[in-house]
Amino acid sequence: MFRFFIRRVALTLPTFVALMFVTFVAVRLVPGDPIEARTGERGIAPERLAMLRHELGLDRPVWQQFLDYANGIVHGDFGVSIVTKTPVLHEFAILFPATLELTLCGLIFAIVLGIPAGVIAAVKRGSFFDHSVMTVALTGYSMPIFWWGLLLIMFMSEYLGLTPVSGRMDLINYYFEPVTGFMLIDSLLSGQEGAFGSAVAHLILPSIVLGTIPLAVIARMTRSSMLEVLGEDYVRTARAKGLSPLRVVGLHALRNALIPVVTVIGLQTGTLLAGAVLTETIFAWPGVGKWLIESIARRDYPALQGGIMLISGIVILVNLIVDLTYVAINPRIRHG
Amino acid sequence: MVDQPLDETILPDGAIIETVPPAPSSLRAFWSAFSENRGAVLGLMVVAFIAFLALFAPLVAPHSPIEQFRQFVQQPPVWAGGTWQFPFGTDAVGRDVLSRLIYGARISLGIGMSVMLVSVVVGIVLGLASAFLRGVVEVVVMRVMDLVVAIPSLVLAILVVAVLGPSLLNTIIAVTVVYLPRYVRLVRAAAIAELSKEYVVAARVAGVGKLRLMFVTVLPNCLAPLIVQAALGISDAILEAAALGFLGLGAQPPIPEWGAMLADSREFIRAAPWIVTLPGLAILVTVVAINLMGDGLRDALDPKLRRS
Numbered sequence: 001m002f003r004f005f006i007r008r009v010a011l012t013l014p015t016f017v018a019l020m021f022v023t024f025v026a027v028r029l030v031p032g033d034p035i036e037a038r039t040g041e042r043g044i045a046p047e048r049l050a051m052l053r054h055e056l057g058l059d060r061p062v063w064q065q066f067l068d069y070a071n072g073i074v075h076g077d078f079g080v081s082i083v084t085k086t087p088v089l090h091e092f093a094i095l096f097p098a099t100l101e102l103t104l105c106g107l108i109f110a111i112v113l114g115i116p117a118g119v120i121a122a123v124k125r126g127s128f129f130d131h132s133v134m135t136v137a138l139t140g141y142s143m144p145i146f147w148w149g150l151l152l153i154m155f156m157s158e159y160l161g162l163t164p165v166s167g168r169m170d171l172i173n174y175y176f177e178p179v180t181g182f183m184l185i186d187s188l189l190s191g192q193e194g195a196f197g198s199a200v201a202h203l204i205l206p207s208i209v210l211g212t213i214p215l216a217v218i219a220r221m222t223r224s225s226m227l228e229v230l231g232e233d234y235v236r237t238a239r240a241k242g243l244s245p246l247r248v249v250g251l252h253a254l255r256n257a258l259i260p261v262v263t264v265i266g267l268q269t270g271t272l273l274a275g276a277v278l279t280e281t282i283f284a285w286p287g288v289g290k291w292l293i294e295s296i297a298r299r300d301y302p303a304l305q306g307g308i309m310l311i312s313g314i315v316i317l318v319n320l321i322v323d324l325t326y327v328a329i330n331p332r333i334r335h336g
Numbered sequence: 337m338v339d340q341p342l343d344e345t346i347l348p349d350g351a352i353i354e355t356v357p358p359a360p361s362s363l364r365a366f367w368s369a370f371s372e373n374r375g376a377v378l379g380l381m382v383v384a385f386i387a388f389l390a391l392f393a394p395l396v397a398p399h400s401p402i403e404q405f406r407q408f409v410q411q412p413p414v415w416a417g418g419t420w421q422f423p424f425g426t427d428a429v430g431r432d433v434l435s436r437l438i439y440g441a442r443i444s445l446g447i448g449m450s451v452m453l454v455s456v457v458v459g460i461v462l463g464l465a466s467a468f469l470r471g472v473v474e475v476v477v478m479r480v481m482d483l484v485v486a487i488p489s490l491v492l493a494i495l496v497v498a499v500l501g502p503s504l505l506n507t508i509i510a511v512t513v514v515y516l517p518r519y520v521r522l523v524r525a526a527a528i529a530e531l532s533k534e535y536v537v538a539a540r541v542a543g544v545g546k547l548r549l550m551f552v553t554v555l556p557n558c559l560a561p562l563i564v565q566a567a568l569g570i571s572d573a574i575l576e577a578a579a580l581g582f583l584g585l586g587a588q589p590p591i592p593e594w595g596a597m598l599a600d601s602r603e604f605i606r607a608a609p610w611i612v613t614l615p616g617l618a619i620l621v622t623v624v625a626i627n628l629m630g631d632g633l634r635d636a637l638d639p640k641l642r643r644s
Contacts, residue, residue: 014479015479015482015483015486018479018480018483019483019486019487022483022487023495026495026496026498026499027498027499029499030498030499138624138627138628139620139624141627142571142575142620142623142624142627143620144575144578144579144582144595144598144616144619144620144623146578146579146582146595146598147582147598147612147615147616147619147620148616150598150601150602150605150612150616151612151613151616153605154605154609154612154613158605158606270488270489271488271489273488273491274488274489274490274491275490277490277491277494277583278490278579278582278583281582281583292491292494293494293583296494296498296585304495304498308487308491308495311488311491312486312487312488312491315486315487315488316486319486
């Protein structure tokens, strides 16, 4: 068990190194010089260009730049944004809570709706409800979420006027210093009346949009896993003992049916973070996804490099944790 | 593939002789299994219809997809008070939305098919190579695939496009890179499973050459899951390409790509909702239809994977 853990952890190290290499090489290949991109049409004096290039280390051999980069990452230095002049890690740390808050809310939305829907669909297999859930799941799974977001804005915000169109907070009426970076918590801490409501209202549509694909995946997975478990002998035994259907389904079956579902939920991290790029763009949500897209437009190499490195690193870590938890709770695959 | 019903002949002494009826041709068997699934048939019909539109776009589309009818800017569709001249209305610069959608089908299906074809070919080559050669080749190929999988799909596609520059061709490259690992892993796993079977050993003993063994003996038996993955892969590719187009990193204007059309329409949510609604609907309908068809293919070709 312990050896498995060590092996699994050790296997992710080469992935990290390769990830560093890929981000470094890729960003080097991006057409256009970052300095020229910043000076734009005005042009720049050659001496000044050389000075700036030297300052940024762009005049050194490529392999040396890579070693610097790798060495920096190991020490928590992901470079300095060329545009804002702040460390990439610092920028990321400020923006990441916004993405995390959105991602968690999207995931909660998906779990809270998806698991019950999947369970009921399995229990009432073949019913109208089952067919509806499967149809909605297929649609959700096939949904271009950027369009889904626009539709929701069109209907909920423009037509019904129920929810705000963009951002995280009504900044005209409320202002407070971020403490945790999570708007839901900060708005409560601020003690300003209505601020929390505003934070919730801003979160509703983005969470729905981001949670749609995971919702479909979770509902489908729960249903099929539940169907499998409901056919098991111990479920029949529990029924034969005369336990109430609710107890049989809710306690005996669901517990075992959830094991694969938990894995699937864990593996949605990548989907969620990728989805966050689109969702944040639609709702002008100030998170890392939107920042990444803007970094491309601004040719901010270090921000792009560091951002992709950090996001992918988080996904790799979460997947690792999911794997290890799975092995811990399911001894059957421990030595697979 | 399909369980064949056994004909039973009961002899006078009570013994039962089971005989297998002659197998129907595999294509017929496949079709009878596929057509059982009504959703799959519906999906196939919709896909065929969209493919027809895409193929014959110049004949079907009422207008050119890029011609700007300046006197008819933001005309509503016919059901919202527009005219039959522009059944689905016009966009912000007066281009016919219906024609753009029809031409857009070319682009989206084209991207989906190209990504699928390239992924299948490269997937087969890399997958078979790692299954047959093992050793360094396998380690390198599979580690690279692991790395690709570790990066969130859209983030990786964005990185590739950032390097290559936004264009239709680069969209195809980026999406192919993102989805390649699925094909490689699948082919490798299927080939390794086949390699231990007796017919492969027999072929080896008979002195069949390595390449022939790979592509003629083993590959046909790995095709079923690959075909299923390929079908479902088309829809994923279409979605991913549309997302890139929406972010402005895919097809560039004035190409009528559905995702890019959506991006252009964002500011007209209030003024011209049909410009926002229709391209997304086109993406959704296409992707749902392909997924329905793919699910049917899986059930028909690969009963082991059948979803309960």
